[in-house]
Amino acid sequence: xxxxxxxxxxxxxxxxxxxxxxxxxxxxxxxxxxxxxxxxxxxxxxxxxxxxxxxxxxxxxxxxx
Numbered sequence: 011x012x013x014x015x016x017x018x019x020x021x022x023x024x025x026x027x028x029x030x031x032x033x034x035x036x037x038x039x040x041x042x043x044x045x046x047x048x049x050x051x052x053x054x055x056x057x058x059x060x061x062x063x064x065x066x067x068x069x070x071x072x073x074x075x
Contacts, residue, residue, distance in 0.1 A: 019026045036046040 015026075034045055034049045035043045038044055
């Protein structure tokens with residue numbers, strides 16, 4: 011799946027970036043564009059997943075030694 015997504019980014023980068031930008035932003039009442047609240051939630055979830063992966067990897071290396 012990531013390979014397909016990577017290929018799309020190489021072939022049509024503007025479309026891919028515009029798609030994600032539209033999902034990540036919200037227009038405020040005064041016309042400014044801001045990051046939507048869900049972006050911060052997604053960033054927190056992503057960081058928890060990365061930290062869990064790193065801790066599991068460290069634990070596996072320690073057990074192998």
